[in-house]
Amino acid sequence: MSDKHSFEKSFREVRTMMRMIVLLFLAISGVLLFVLFDPDLSSFQSARPASVVNVQDSLDQGLVDADYDAIENGIHLRTGFVEAEGLMTVVNNCTNCHSAKLVTQNRMTREGWEATIRWMQETQKLWDLGNNEAIILDYLAANYAPEDTGRRANLADIEWYVLEESSD
Template structure:
């Protein structure tokens, strides 16, 4: 029994040793490649004369806050007073769609912001809080929906017991 345990430990150690050697080789090769690109970057495949905006699909500065037909193109928010404060404070953590779909009154927005500050590390909005709440309540008010619509064109059937 002891010999079997000894053989298993030996195999486990040999496997660990092979994996350690392999990982060391990968790290060494990566380090050599990194030094090569730092020492002689003119030979690297990353050299280009193109501006970064042509290489990476990044919105061009002038299009970043573009408004078309009264809508902020990047976020979909309605262009109105308080929109930029809302974009700057809310879309750091949330999709603009999430903000727009939560149609709440002033009291509910205040309690939601307080909850986010207490539990989600939202910073103090200061004077922006009232601007943001006013923007959201004005442009995305709660929808007044009563009871659900009556069912129509339903094929009823009897449940068998």
């Protein structure tokens, strides 16, 4: 009985080693195929989000143009954020993880924005913002506060015309 047990143990060990060899072979084959079809690893470079790249390095290397942080009509063109004190602190902290649209489509009080930051810190691994938190909250509360708009404004300066009845 011990010979049978010994044989089964040896067989399991050989089977485990064979599985490891096959997995290693597949991994090496995958890497080789990747390198053959993308020898300069350009897909890694293009997949890197712009927010991770140092802006000055990107400008120096020609990866982005000089209008990268241009502002037109009071709007930061790259993000759509309102130009105001604290803009770049918000850009640098908020758009590393999500689109600026996630900010611009929301309207909250300062307390609402602070609760959102706490939620991101507790559930989304947002780092401690330190002194930047007050700057960010001031910016968001001033520029993305709730708006009490009520009903839409009445239509004005409309050129009305009469629809003619068809002769059918």
